[in-house]
Amino acid sequence: MSLQELLTIFISAVFIYNVILSRFLGLCSFIAISKETKPALAMSSAVMFVIVMSSAITWFVYRFLLLPFGLTYLRTISFILVIATFVQFVEMVIKKVSPHLYRAFGIYLPLITVNCAVLGVAVLNIDMFFVNGRQVVGSFYYSVFQGACVGLGYTLAMLLMSGIRERLELCNIPKALKDFPLAFIIASILSLSFMGFSGFKF
Amino acid sequence: MEILIAILVLGFLGLLFGVGLAIASKKLAIQVNPKLEELQHLLPGSNCGACGNPGCFGFAESLLSGKSVIDGCKVCSEEAREKIARVMGLALEKQTKKIATLHCNGGLKIKDKYIYDGVSDCIAANLVLGGQKACVFACLGFGTCQKACPFGAISMSAEALPVVDKIKCRSCNKCVLACPKKLFSLVSVSNSVYVACSSHDSGKDVKAVCPVGCIACKLCERACKFDAIHVIDNLAVINYHKCTSCKECVKVCPAKTIRIRE
Numbered sequence: 001m002s003l004q005e006l007l008t009i010f011i012s013a014v015f016i017y018n019v020i021l022s023r024f025l026g027l028c029s030f031i032a033i034s035k036e037t038k039p040a041l042a043m044s045s046a047v048m049f050v051i052v053m054s055s056a057i058t059w060f061v062y063r064f065l066l067l068p069f070g071l072t073y074l075r076t077i078s079f080i081l082v083i084a085t086f087v088q089f090v091e092m093v094i095k096k097v098s099p100h101l102y103r104a105f106g107i108y109l110p111l112i113t114v115n116c117a118v119l120g121v122a123v124l125n126i127d128m129f130f131v132n133g134r135q136v137v138g139s140f141y142y143s144v145f146q147g148a149c150v151g152l153g154y155t156l157a158m159l160l161m162s163g164i165r166e167r168l169e170l171c172n173i174p175k176a177l178k179d180f181p182l183a184f185i186i187a188s189i190l191s192l193s194f195m196g197f198s199g200f201k202f
Numbered sequence: 203m204e205i206l207i208a209i210l211v212l213g214f215l216g217l218l219f220g221v222g223l224a225i226a227s228k229k230l231a232i233q234v235n236p237k238l239e240e241l242q243h244l245l246p247g248s249n250c251g252a253c254g255n256p257g258c259f260g261f262a263e264s265l266l267s268g269k270s271v272i273d274g275c276k277v278c279s280e281e282a283r284e285k286i287a288r289v290m291g292l293a294l295e296k297q298t299k300k301i302a303t304l305h306c307n308g309g310l311k312i313k314d315k316y317i318y319d320g321v322s323d324c325i326a327a328n329l330v331l332g333g334q335k336a337c338v339f340a341c342l343g344f345g346t347c348q349k350a351c352p353f354g355a356i357s358m359s360a361e362a363l364p365v366v367d368k369i370k371c372r373s374c375n376k377c378v379l380a381c382p383k384k385l386f387s388l389v390s391v392s393n394s395v396y397v398a399c400s401s402h403d404s405g406k407d408v409k410a411v412c413p414v415g416c417i418a419c420k421l422c423e424r425a426c427k428f429d430a431i432h433v434i435d436n437l438a439v440i441n442y443h444k445c446t447s448c449k450e451c452v453k454v455c456p457a458k459t460i461r462i463r464e
Contacts, residue, residue, distance in 0.1 A: 065215065069207050078215055085219040089226055096230040103256075172321055 013149035019117045020157040021194040026117030040162035043108045048151030050112045054083050055147035058122040079122045087113045121150045246277045250352045252374035277372040300373040300388040306341040307398035307414045309361035328382040336411040339401040350380035399459045402435045416459045422451035
């Protein structure tokens, strides 16, 4: 595990292969909750937390259950199981421990269950850090770190989008383009600009 | 054989998570006051925030903890109010319904002093020399109140004036706060007479820009037998504690500024 590799993971997860703008994962929450900055940030922090934790848990499930039994083809369904359970569990814990935080997260926490970015990262970790059915040295730490970086990329995209859309609220927009149509156009332009990063090769 | 292993492993995972969640939900269960749910069903659920709490759930909580009274919710129907009182075991005080009333009748009758070509919004227009209307107190007619109303009770008339639907209005105070000219106030249903002008300009200046504005002639003051209407700062103001809705002032008002609510 070297600093250079960590940096590579960071830059490629946040910029080059940004989970929303380059990989096109987790788009429904990206469009739905980017109208204002505050909820967008709340959603991003919730997503980041869940992604980090679920990439740790899915690593264990893959390494100690699926690999030894040769059931790697079951990874999608078992990962979904893990993520859904984990989100449920986190919801219960937060409800009990901090009702204030629970109210702040509101609907966003259960929404993460169906956020494909979470599953995407879990699968990506397996693809990147398990070669020929063997784990790469330090793959667990890499997985967790990549989870955090993808979460950061998600936050970045959400912040960009919500900032732009907050300003658009004040503009005189043709009725046909109001709200979602314009959001789609902006998302595509943002995505195009992020494609510019793909020139970097590490 | 392989399929058996697959079934076993996935079954094991599912069982593990299922049991884990079941235990967790038992251990982490929170005691919720059963009244809370009942209250939530009875409250309007529009989350307008007029009561000062974050949504109807917040109001239900503060109601239970005794920080609010039932009348704190202006939006509730009379029926639901009674039911809530029963749930809470409290006696209910009768409350008269109030309706948002616009204190301007200028609309298109007032000329524009310049051509406004900005954002179609009263607050934005008000920033430019107090709006495009020749009368600085007048309704600008871009419908910011209409957008603010959570119940769809306000519609814009052909005169570019907001019209409040008596039945739909739940006196939530949103339009009162939204109007940059502060033209709305809540007037109870029993008082049908109101002054449809907010201009503090002198009679001569009002006459120059608006045919229906209050010119501070004080005829209403003399006509009122109950000492309920007074001209203060060039504007007739009704004291609703004394007003009996006898409509004498409506008859004498030369500019038809004092009106009866339809």
